[in-house]
Amino acid sequence: MSRPYQKRNAISEWRSTIAAAQAGDRRALDELVEGWLPLVYNVVGRALNGHADVDDVVQETMLRAVGNLGSLRDPDSFRSWLVAIAMRQIRDRARRGQPAQLDESAAHEATDFAELTVLRLQLAGQRREVAEAVRWLDEEDRQLLSLWWLEVAGELTRRELAAAAGISRQHAAVRVQRVKERLETARGIVRALDGACPGLREVTARWNGRPDSVWRKRLARHIRGCGYCGDTREAVVPAERLLAGIALVPVPVGFTLSLAFGGKTAAAATAASVGWSAKVMAALTQPAVAVTAGATLVAGGAYVVTQTPDAPPPRAAAPTAASTARPPALTPKPPVSPSRTPSPSPTRKAELYGTVVDAVDRAPDPDTEPAALPRRPESGITSTGGAHAVMNHRGDSVTLTGRGYVLVRWQISPQYRAGSLVMPAWTGLKGRLFHVASGGGRRMDDRVSDTDDSATGMGSTATGYTVLPPGTQQMWQNEWFYVDGSVTLTVNERGADYGLSVFPSDWDAVHEDITHGPPEGATRYGLVRDTGGDDAPVPQYVTRSTPEDAATVPQKSRV
Structure with missing residues (x-):
């Protein structure tokens, strides 16, 4: 059984696991990947706010980390090294010119990370307000916020934040302060939209409900000049106090990425990583895999798909998969005839x-x-x-x-x-x-x-x-x-x-x-x-x- 994710004050407990994984221990490698997947999932998920590309970026991050594990000299720097890889993948995605808006089919597959944060961590009040305000930030701000959020929650240090962002600690302090200011503006927007200001209703009459920078500026301008929206009826708690000690958003059921390389050492795996990663990623892009919530990957490009029980069965799923995914409580109950037992045929359902x-x-x-x-x-x-x-x-x-x-x-x-x-x-x-x-x-x-x-x-x-x-x-x-x-x-x-x-x-x-x-x-x-x-x-x-x-x-x- 793999150990649960460990916080930063216990990073030393992972030294032996990292060393064993570098030496080619398959079980240690599996444990390492599973143990640190939640951190990567939260960094990427919050930076991209649940965009449909989150799964791909998380998977590519873990693949690159495994493929380059032999190059890591100091196990104590594993966390900052891993988060830096995740941030590079996020920036590479932005440089590739990913569309800012999803088409309709992809939008259905995407999951709003702010809403996941509220639901899975059961946030309420001003904590919920902070999570929902993230939607109003630009992509670059969300990238840094994903790191600062983890710093405040005790998952990263400021040194690790700066290293992951690729900037100095002094520059990190300036940028974090600016993001905090924009986050407070966004919190005011969330608070106002939850209110009943008649003037705000007129302002948003043509708004499609999707947060963007243009509407952020319009709504912020209204709030600054509106006595109703600007009248805060309770003390506003600073975001860092609200987020201190907050847990990571759990990885979705079935989203487990397990890597094994047979008898290869990490060094050998590194040498073969380019060809191996290409095979694996080719498999991941197949439609039958893309609609699933998780996959177990094995050296050589073979894979086993694990369908999450929380996801509706895909239309093209095989009959056996569809029948196992369907909850028993939703099975139809046709009338029973004394002469014969009704057949549970899919056509009848x-x-x-x-x-x-x-x-x-x-x-x-x-x-x-x-x-x-x-x-x-x-x-x-x-x-x-x-x-x-x-x-x-x-x-x-x-x-x-x-x-x-x-x-x-x-x-x-x-x-x-x-x-x-x-x-x-x-x-x-x-x-x-x-x-x-x-x-x-x-x-x-x-x-x-x-x-x-x-x-x-x-x-x-x-x-x-x-x-x-x-x-x-x-x-x-x-x-x-x-x-x-x-x-x-x-x-x-x-x-x-x-x-x-x-x-x-x-x-x-x-x-x-x-x-x-x-x-x-x-x-x-x-x-x-x-x-x-x-x-x-x-x-x-x-x-x-x-x-x-x-x-x-x-x-x-x-x-």
Whole structure:
């Protein structure tokens, strides 16, 4: 069993392992690579903010480190030497002129590292704010921030930071200070976007939701001149105090890179590294490997692919792989005939999922407790909109990736503009999406009184009503969904004012929402829609395609 990653004050404990790996000990080499992979993954992941190239850069870093291990003279400098290799690979990628923006298919494969940091380390408050602010930094600043973050967290020394960045300690101090200043500006932007400034809403009316330098400057200019956004209601803690002692983001399940060279010594491996690396990297670029989360590499270019259990099975996967990746809880349950046992054929599964969409239903009795909520497998959801995405304008969208529960909270404002509501759409579905429950204590057709202008219902005679399209499933204040794969939710608002708040969540939150009973001001228990199988309903407006106008998604989609 390999030892866990060791912090910098225990680097001396790795001397014997490094020496053994240099002498050709395969087990020591394997342990060395596995032990230091988390550090490299965090440096690269944060510098590239989860770009689809992160895997390639991490793999190339480890390959180069192994191939040149024989040239390392001082084991005590292994960490700074390894991080310097990672930074060179990051800079080489930038010099190769990688596109600043991913195409759509690559964007689905990329994972926002800021969101991974929040979810996997369970950050909250100002720690979450710092992690999300990283999105607003330029690539060069993120590169240095990835090192400074680890320095503050106790993983690197300032000497190692300067060596990895290829600058003097004095120059490093100046550059780190500048990055800290830009990070504080970005924190202010994150804080403001979480607020409710009406002026900021006007400024961001045409913003596509993706952080960039142009919008960073616009938003920073607004914040400097806005009394609402600039009014901090709690003391702002310096970033270094928030990050001190914070853990590394865990490497994703299945992302384990193990290198072995048979009986070769490290020196021999170094001599053969060019040809060997070419074989390995050629294998890694094959489509069958590129979609996986990890690979075990062996000398000579042979490899064994390890599919992460958290990833949805690729469309081209073999039947055996698809069946092992599918969680048992999602297996369809066709009726059992006394005369024969149903066959678990893949064709039946494909026919069942997506044939059950929500239909118009009657409001259940307010005092009727919901049915039991099945528990589906969870590994966490990442969202391009962060832990709390707020969408108020036509075309606003958020992409959800992973396996777990998601809350979509409706905010209807008929007192500002009543009329016909255009439903949001789920597009680009890869994997499966279920509509599992409804909650929040109120259906949208639970009318507010004529004297109540709180906008918690669909309207009143005093303010007007919001009208759903004919045949549309009635919505509740909180709608709960389960994602196993990736999908994009887009607002198609045209008539009545409404907003959607999207929160990656978990089963416990769903259960709490639908079973705690009617809260003050609300009227009813929640409703469980999930059956635990593939016959659970899917949202009405969902498609695997990505139409130019999301509002054109058919109402009763088949996915």
